[in-house]
Amino acid sequence: MVRSDWRNLNGSWEFAAAQKGEAALSGVGRHEDHVWYRRNFTVSSKWGGKRVLLHFGAVNWETTVYVNGKSFPAHKGGYDEWTLDITDALAASGPQEIVVGVDNLVDANPGQAIGTQRLKPGGILYTAATGIWQTVWLEPVSTAHIGNLDLTPDIDSNALRVTVTPEAPDNVRIKATQVKITALDRGKVVGEATGDASAWKTGPAGFGHDSNSVRTEWTTDDIWIRREIDLPANLPAKLAVSIIHGDDAQVYINGVLAADAPDYAGQYTDIAMTDAGRAALKPGKNVIAVHCHNRVGGQFIDMGIVKAGAVANVQR
Incomplete structure (x- = not known):
């Protein structure tokens, strides 16, 4: 998705680490577990009355962002993009400050996807890369x-x-x-x-036809359902989508694909939430959307969000 008005923040950032930094392109050449970035920017007067979004193409691995001293929820993941609405942290005028803190423990963190990166590289395993490695940019949008x-x-x-x-x-x-x-x-x-x-239209779940569990009739080939939910700040790190479906279904969280459930499942099945889907969840208001395509047999769809490996329902 491309809008005509935006500002690129690539280029020189102030940089600090336990010592220095890592990748060859940075001119350093070794891994650091913890790094800091800092830079100033200004907001165009033409952006008055707009919300200002701060986009990160990718940062490896756990990232915390501060804008003018205000912190935002940490993002975990080294390969996906994410966005922060920084409007309320901006000063009315003058220079603005962004500070980005990054932790990358690599194979010292069991829950981290690392591919062939290692703290002790050798053979096909290479030195881990820490920090910002994709484009960072600002964008004004309507409320x-x-x-x-x-x-x-x-x-x-x-x-x-x-x-x-x-x-x-x-x-x-x-x-x-x-x-x-x-x-x-x-x-x-x-x-x-x-x-x-x-x-x-509105109706209670589940959605389908010719089943005792149906509470809202669905008789066409395709159905889209959506719901706005409020979530607390202390969500589990690992979540799953618990879903029963006939047939192919996709679950989106705030527009991001969180689970793909092909074929048919006649009972609730837990599917691990994608990293991008988990990252899209935020404290407060969220939108869950589900698409289901019925190819043969009876229609039925219902789903919820659960803690991975647990029976307790977080939100259905």
Whole structure:
């Protein structure tokens, strides 16, 4: 997703570590467990009245961000992008400060995905890379804006399924919105579709047909369901999606794919939440969206979020 107005923060940052840093491109050449980055920036006067988002393409591994001294929830993961709304931390004018702290314990942290990186490299194992390694940028957006676009080609139907996830601050309720999608091929319009959020209906789970567990009828080939939930700040680090479905289902959290459940499951099955899906969960307001495509037999879909390896339900 590309917007025309944004500011790139790549370039020189102040840098500090236990000693210095790591990768050859940084000019250092060794691994450090803990590093700090710092830089100043200014906000364009043209961005007045907008929310300001701070995007990180990827940082390895556990990252805490401070803007003008205000801390934001830590992000864990070295390969996925994430976004912070830093508007409320910004000064009214003048220079703004970003400080980024990164911890990367590599194979000393059992829960960390490390690939072939090691603290003691050798053979096919190489020196671990710590810190910012993808683009960092700022972007102004409206108070209510598009947070994510999910595009899923359907080759058999010669179609493209588009999921638009709106975002807004927790104290702002997004009103029903109409979305128009236009597909172009070399500048020529080849397809259009309109989605109207006000047309969504409400009903209790589970959704399906011809089952004692059905509380809301579903008789078509496809169904989309969504729900806004409020979550506490102390969520478990490892979560799973508990789902019963017929047939193919996908679960999205704030527009990010959190679980893919192909085929059919006649009883609740726990599927480990993707790292990107877990990272998309935040304290406060979250939106869960589920798509299910029924190919044969009876329709049914219901799901919840559970602690990985536990029976207790966190939110269903």
